[in-house]
Amino acid sequence: MNRFLFILTFLIVTISCTRNAVTGRNQFKLVSNEEVQLLAASQYKQFLSSNKILSATVNEDAQMVQRVGQRLTAAITAYYTSLGKVNVLNGFNWEYNLLDSKEINAWCMPGGKIAVYSGMLSVTENEAALAVVMSHEIAHALAQHWRERISYGMVQEYGNIAQSVSLPNNPGETQSMFLNAYGIGSEFGTVLPFSHKDEFEADKYGLKFAALSGYDPKEAINLWERLEKTSSNGKHPDFLITHPWEENRLAHLKDQMPEVLKLYNPINR
Numbered sequence: 607m608n609r610f611l612f613i614l615t616f617l618i619v620t621i622s623c624t625r626n627a628v629t630g631r632n633q634f635k636l637v638s639n640e641e642v643q644l645l646a647a648s649q650y651k652q653f654l655s656s657n658k659i660l661s662a663t664v665n666e667d668a669q670m671v672q673r674v675g676q677r678l679t680a681a682i683t684a685y686y687t688s689l690g691k692v693n694v695l696n697g698f699n700w701e702y703n704l705l706d707s708k709e710i711n712a713w714c715m716p717g718g719k720i721a722v723y724s725g726m727l728s729v730t731e732n733e734a735a736l737a738v739v740m741s742h743e744i745a746h747a748l749a750q751h752w753r754e755r756i757s758y759g760m761v762q763e764y765g766n767i768a769q770s771v772s773l774p775n776n777p778g779e780t781q782s783m784f785l786n787a788y789g790i791g792s793e794f795g796t797v798l799p800f801s802h803k804d805e806f807e808a809d810k811y812g813l814k815f816a817a818l819s820g821y822d823p824k825e826a827i828n829l830w831e832r833l834e835k836t837s838s839n840g841k842h843p844d845f846l847i848t849h850p851w852e853e854n855r856l857a858h859l860k861d862q863m864p865e866v867l868k869l870y871n872p873i874n875r
Contacts, residue, residue, distance in 0.1 A: 642752060643697040643717035650701065650719035658706040660724065668704040671722050674737045674821075675702030678744060679718070681819040694748060702740075710836065714743035716752050729836060735829045737821035742812035749807050806858060813862055817870040824867075826859050 662668040679700045686692050700718040707723040714720045720740060730736040746752070813823045 639716070639750065640697060646715035646717050646719055646752075647699070650715050650721075653721065654703060660704045660706050662704075665704070667724065667727055670733055670736065671702050671704045671740075674733060674740055675700065675720060677819045677821075678737060678741055678815055682744065682748075682815055685815075685818055698747075710833075712739050712743055714740070714747045716747055716750070718744070718747060720744070729832050730829060731832070732825065734816070734821040734825040737816045737819060738812065738823065738826045738829055741815035741819070741821075742808045744815060745808040745811035746804065749804070749811065805855075809855070809859060810862055813859070813866045814869060817866050820871055822872070823863065823870060827856065827863075830856060830859065 660668040662672045679698075683692070683695060686694050697716075698718040700720070702720045703722070705721055705723045708725040709723045710725045710729055711723040712721065712726050720743060722736070722740065726739060727736065730739060809826070813826055816826075817823045
């Protein structure tokens with residue numbers, strides 16, 4: 607890289623890094639949050655139209671997903687409002703849907719577009735564990751891991767930051783980066799694995815969100831132990847493929863627990 611390009615790249619990286627109000631760390635962002643949320647809303651609508659969604663009107667499991675989603679998002683809204691940071695929820699129009707699928711999976715797109723696969727309920731086994739899963743996915747969205755991934759994807763795809771920075775002005779290319787960030791190909795909804803850093807951030811904030819919503823965060827320990835057991839036959843469930851298991855993950859969750867439990871206020875149901 608010549609000196610001019612090096613300096614230009616350095617300046618663009620510096621300018622393109624902004625502090626995330628949820629995690630407090632600087633993130634590399636070449637696309638706007640609004641742009642990513644619009645793309646997510648469009649793709650989520652397409653996903654719902656091409657998959658069987660269980661109706662909360664008649665299905666108790668779908669009702670549980672709705673109930674958990676509403677409790678989580680109400681608590682998250684109240685929490686960030688109390689901190690004077692309600693703007694972190696700008697553009698979030700929450701949707702929670704249960705997909706009729708044997709896959710063990712769940713995700714949350716930017717803007718709060720959540721999908722839980724019915725196969726996941728065979729592993730969560732109870733409402734608190736489902737809340738742990740959904741709050742973890744919500745944490746990925748609030749931490750803007752998708753936006754960061756798309757930005758790095760632009761650089762990897764186009765070779766240098768100076769060229770990539772012009773992509774937000776090209777909707778077709780930006781959408782392509784969005785789809786690549788999700789790993790969307792022949793089967794929509796297949797999400798690429800998160801990084802070690804992203805996973806630990808989602809664990810940390812997801813546990814906090816679950817506790818603030820009145821769900822026992824200790825269920826995270828039981829949940830991950832059950833997920834590991836589902837891999838004993840050599841076939842990893844989709845959730846473990848997209849959320850790679852780390853040997854020290856349980857230790858990390860246990861380390862977080864004392865502080866998280868201070869936020870836990872059980873709600874009788």
